[in-house]
Amino acid sequence: MKMPVTERLGLHIKRVEQELMAAKHAALRPFGLTVPQYAVLYALDDQPGLSAAALARACLVTPQTIATVLANLEAKELITRRPHPWHRRVIEVTLTDEGRSLLARADAEAVAVERRIADGFSAEERALLIDLLARASAQLTAAPQPAPER
Template identity: 55%
Template sequence: MTTLPASERLGFHLKRAEQALNATKNAVLKPAGVTVAQYAALLHLAENPGISAAALARLCGVTPPTMNTVLKNLQDRGLIERTPHEWHKNVLETRLTGEGRTVMADADARAVRVERALAAEFTDEERDTLVTLLGRCVDLLERERN
C-alpha cells in the first residue's frame, strides 16, 4: 500500500483553507447574530426570493434536513417567512422579511470584508489562476464521484 503524508495531499490543504475561511466568517458574523450556514441561506434568499428549501439546500451545499433546521431557526427569529406555493401547496416558498433584509445587509458587509481581505492577498493574475485551479479541482472531483 502506498501512503502519502498529509502535507502532500491537496485535499488536506483545501480542507484547511475551507476551515480557516469558515472559522473567520463565523467570528465576523457573530455580532450580526448569524452563523455561516444562516448567512449563506440569507444571501441566496436575497438573490432568489421564493426559492424552495430543497433548491436552497443545493445552493448552500447542505442536506435538506440541515437546511430545514437553518430555516426553522431563521423563521423563529422572524428573519424569513415561508408560505405555500400558489400551485404546489406542498412546496413552501421562502422569502426574507424586512428584519431579515436588515440582518442580511449587516452580515453581508461583514462577510464581504473577509472576502476582500482574502482577495487582496493575491494579484489579479494569482486570483484568476487560483479560481481556475480550484475549478479544475471541482471538475475532476465531480467526475470521480460519478
C-alpha cells in the first residue's frame, strides 16, 4: 500500500533540514563561511586537536569534504595543522586566534537561527521534539528487523 506524502516523516524532516541549512548559510555568508566550515570551527573550539577523520565524523561530512574544508580554512588562516606530538601520522587541527574570533562572531548569528526555531515552541514542546528526533534516530540506527511475511 502506498504511503501518502503527508505521512512520510522523512520528507518533513528533510524539508526542515534544508530550510535550516539555508538559513544558516545566509547567516554565515557575511563572515565568508559555509555551514561545513562553521561546523569545523565550532567542533575545534569544543575539542582542539581533532584529526581530520574525527572532524569528518563530528561534522557529519565525508572525508573528501573535510579535506576541502580544512584546506580552505587553512588558506584563510583560521586553523593550523601539525603532527601530533606522539603519533606522527596523526595531524592535529586547531583554531588560530583569528579563527576563534571569527567563530565567536559567526556563532552569534548561527545561534540566532537556532533561537528562531526554538521560539516557535514552549520549553516542554522543545524537550518533546528533541526526544522524538532522538527516537527517530534510534529507529534508523537500530539493527533492521526482517520484514513481516505476507
